[in-house]
Amino acid sequence: MPVVSGVSPGQGPAAGGNTVTLTGSGFTGASAVRFGSASASFTVVSATQITAVAPPGSGTVQVTVTGPGGTGSGVAYSYVSAPVPVLTSVSPGQGPVGGGNTVTLTGSALTGVTGVTFGSTPATSFTIVSATQITAVAPPGATGPVQITVTGPGGTSNGVTYFYVGVPTLTGAAPALGPVSGDNIVTLTGTNLLGATAVRFGSTPALSFTVVSATQISAVAPPGSGTVQITAVTPGGTSNGVPYTYVAVPVLTSLSPTQGPLNTGTTVTLFGSGLTTTSTVLFDTTPTSFTVVSDTWVTAIAPSGAAGPVNVRVTTPGGTSNSLVYTRVGAPGI
Numbered sequence: 001m002p003v004v005s006g007v008s009p010g011q012g013p014a015a016g017g018n019t020v021t022l023t024g025s026g027f028t029g030a031s032a033v034r035f036g037s038a039s040a041s042f043t044v045v046s047a048t049q050i051t052a053v054a055p056p057g058s059g060t061v062q063v064t065v066t067g068p069g070g071t072g073s074g075v076a077y078s079y080v081s082a083p084v085p086v087l088t089s090v091s092p093g094q095g096p097v098g099g100g101n102t103v104t105l106t107g108s109a110l111t112g113v114t115g116v117t118f119g120s121t122p123a124t125s126f127t128i129v130s131a132t133q134i135t136a137v138a139p140p141g142a143t144g145p146v147q148i149t150v151t152g153p154g155g156t157s158n159g160v161t162y163f164y165v166g167v168p169t170l171t172g173a174a175p176a177l178g179p180v181s182g183d184n185i186v187t188l189t190g191t192n193l194l195g196a197t198a199v200r201f202g203s204t205p206a207l208s209f210t211v212v213s214a215t216q217i218s219a220v221a222p223p224g225s226g227t228v229q230i231t232a233v234t235p236g237g238t239s240n241g242v243p244y245t246y247v248a249v250p251v252l253t254s255l256s257p258t259q260g261p262l263n264t265g266t267t268v269t270l271f272g273s274g275l276t277t278t279s280t281v282l283f284d285t286t287p288t289s290f291t292v293v294s295d296t297w298v299t300a301i302a303p304s305g306a307a308g309p310v311n312v313r314v315t316t317p318g319g320t321s322n323s324l325v326y327t328r329v330g331a332p333g334i
Contacts, residue, residue, distance in 0.1 A: 001069040002026040009114055011078040013155040016056040023049055029068050035077055036061030082154035083109040090148055094163040094235045099140040110134050112152045119146035165236035166192040173230050173242045177277060177317035180246045182223040193217050195234045201244060202228030247318030250274040255312060259327040264304040271297060280315040
């Protein structure tokens with residue numbers, strides 16, 4: 001004969017519909033579960049456990065199980081006239097797929113809540129703060145929206161939407177070089193970048209940033225030095241890093257030769273420092289072809305022009321160098 005030794009929860013709404021777990025013995029082959037005289041739908045989990053959906057009722061009734069051996073002893077279950085809990089908001093409304101973040105649920109009739117679920121997954125833990133507020137720790141979930149609901153003696157609440165956000169990833173930064181003074185705009189590409197709350201160059205926050213799309217952020221580099229890792233922070237977590245190198249302003253110390261003919265073709269060697277990333281060599285405002293030999297040595301072809309001095313300078317991602325004078329000299333008698 002089946003014997004019921006426990007029921008959890010031991011109370012529920014008068015409207016029924018809540019799931020309860022019966023523990024006991026002799027449940028194999030059970031043919032009926034009754035709350036008082038009202039039959040319930042049920043599932044036999046094992047010889048010692050049954051889950052049942054409580055039917056509507058009132059007051060306190062005995063929950064019994066009937067099997068091949070008859071109907072055994074039961075345990076008390078109380079129908080409670082309690083209001084159905086209502087949720088109005090969740091804050092924050094999004095979090096990482098790994099869960100673990102704390103959210104605050106606001107609403108009404110939250111006293112006595114016995115369960116909080118994110119979709120179909122129970123919260124990792126929750127605390128009833130008051131009749132209008134619950135804090136809950138989000139469980140892991142899949143990217144996308146779920147409905148958070150709470151269950152109390154009066155039943156299960158409406159749902160409020162919570163979004164699981166994928167961990168952001170960065171795939172590139174352009175340009176990947178910039179001046180030590182910062183202030184240049186860097187375009188970051190990647191995935192899951194919506195909702196970014198921070199962009200960092202090493203440990204230094206970007207001067208500012210704009211989320212362009214889920215795959216792009218535009219950030220203004222802060223001052224810095226050396227090579228650092230750029231990371232982005234979103235409600236989904238902190239991204240991997242992509243390298244960014246701070247480049248010192250180039251310096252020119254000498255030219256050889258310092259003068260040449262009016263026509264093009266003379267090879268001029270520029271000596272200095274920070275020349276590895278040279279992108280432009282200018283004779284006054286005229287760009288010319290050049291070859292980077294080393295960080296301290298660049299060769300350039302002097303362009304043609306009028307007789308007289310011109311200022312020679314180079315540009316790199318670190319900025320524009322100082323100027324040195326190169327003089328074009330006309331042929332004798334001209």
